[in-house]
Amino acid sequence: MDKVIKNGTIITAFDTYKGDIGIEGGKVVMIAANINSDNAEVIDASGKYVLPGALDVHTHLQMPFGGTISADSYEAGTRAAACGGVTTVFDFALQQKGDGIIQTAEGRNKLCAPKACVDYAFHVAITDLRPEVLDEFKAAVDFGISSFKVFMVYKKEGLMVDDGVMCKVLEKAKEVGAIIAVHAENPDLIDMRTEQFLKEGKTSAWYHYLSRPEFVEAEADIRAIHWAKSLNTPLYLVHLANKQGMEEVKRARDEGYEIYAETCPQYLHFTSDVYKREDGRNFVCSPPMKGQESQDALWQGIKSGDIATIATDHCPFQSYEKDWGKDDFTKIPNGCMGIENMYPYMLSEANKGRLSFNKVVELCSANPAKIYGCAPEKGTIAVGADADIVIYDPNKEFTVSKDNMHSDVDHTIWEGTKFNGYIDMTFSRGNLVFKDGEFLGKPGWGNFIKRKARV
Structure with a gap:
């Protein structure tokens, strides 16, 4: 040995x-x-x-967004992961118009392979579902990509898919043995509320939260779960942050549907009050932190087993980039850090008696590995x-x-x-x-x- x-x-x-x-x-x-x-x-x-080392199954390293690129390279992000006890990192590879799924993954792998300090995998975000892309799902699973993401938001950024596309990918994923992860928020409500706040001169980080509050996320959660139940397909909801969405997940699971909910440490520790702080722009992410009722519901979801995983949505930007939105919340790049903090935070909460150490391993390690095809290795x-x-x-x-x-x-x-x-x-x-x-x-x-x- x-x-x-x-x-x-x-x-x-x-x-x-x-x-x-x-x-x-x-x-x-x-x-x-x-x-x-x-x-x-x-x-x-x-x-x-x-x-066991943790798996962070939700990160955005070197990701172009909001007029810049997320601050952690593959080297920096996976280095931080190792220092936080995360030994496998999942990154999102965003499909560009005209590209295929494997092409997208291979492009990101060329960036990641020389730099990764721990093991890694990719989800591919589907943004251009042409017939040949739908036909490629099986080949992508054989290649080792058995999860795909769809955005119900970011219409202006060209990432959003409509309900028809989402239903197509849900059905195809079930057919080939993959799973769909969904970012659920309602873009039309966000745009409407944002336009109104800007017109009224309400531009601080607090209005980022109010532009996409609990019910804006909840509506999309309910809609996504409705489609998954109607099609009898598995569904994975990323970064769940609101009480009503949590209740809908519990209801679906109690009915016997295969619905997985992920939440993040920032939603478990901070509330929307952070957006009232002078440095509130540093906490801007989407979905934003919500109120105390939602945080309590998430902890209850952990206790009941209806939260399946903890991940970070690690997508940090430098403070000077966050400062672009000092006087206009719409100019703040969306994303926070957490890859080095997730496991220590959850283990600390276990040490305080809030949950068991076994439960932390289940949420941060065993469940992510099982759901995303990494177990038993x-x-x-x-x-x-x-x-x-x-x-x-x-x-x-x-x-x-x-x-x-x-x-x-x-x-x-x-x-x-x-x-x-x-x-x-x-x-x-x-x-x-x-x-x-x-x-x-x-x-x-x-x-x-x-x-x-x-x-």
Whole structure:
């Protein structure tokens, strides 16, 4: 064996137990009460928790948007991921008009492969559904792309699809063993409310929230779920942030439909009050943070099992770019950071007793791996799985600052947030990539994950 992690408390989505983990060739090859560590590097995890690495299945790295490009390159974003215990990153590849699905993925892979510090995968966002693109869905699944995204919003940006296109992709995805992820907001209501606010001279970040409040997201959630139920197709709702949408997800799941809801740490920690702050523009993302009732509903959704995954929607922009909208919220690039904060935040909440550590692993690791075709290699600690492992110190106190983060962004919305417990080490396929606050990995280490079709 190459390495043995000894004396830790191993935590998966289903189990918590003391044990040693033997690693060889990037894989977990043995789990036992006491492994003979002769000739192996020994990592002592006494008093610490040993967890599977997280999967962040919703990021936008090097993404053109709002007149600029998101601030984290593939290198910076995956470096930050490693330092936050995220060992697999899913990025969105946006189809350009005239391009195919595999062509889109291969184009992004040329950018990502030389730079990725951890393993990675792609969702392809469908924006130009020509007949030949619909016919390519099966080939894309065989290629390893088993998930696609559609936007119900961003009409002016050329990303939005109409209900007819959405229904076509839902049906085709089910046929070929893929799943559709949906960004649900109502663009016409957003445009109408935005126009009215600008006419009235209401231009602060607070009006970003009021231009797309709870009911604007909820209407689109309900519509998306309606189509999925009507067609009896699986559906994955990204970045769910509102109470009514949460209630609709629960209703559909109680009726037996395969509906998955993802939410994000920013919705669980912040409310729409952040948009009243002097730096409120830094929190502008879509959907925006909502009111306290919605936040409470999301936590209840976690408790009930109706929230399936936690991801970040990591799409940060530099503060000077956010400042473009200081006097006009429509000019603020939409997106926040979180790839380095997701796992530590959720584990800290578990350390405070808000949920179990097993539930955190389920939300951040096991469920994303299962839903998106990465299991059993990812998402758990088991013999045969990739040695994507996090060692977590429940007694370490940590305060987030832009100075102790590892991305290329010049600020963080998490500034000053205190975590109870923090990550000591991250291993990506057995390779130590983070230890005691320092990134130890290298660009190009990450592998493209060819994902399996759903059955």
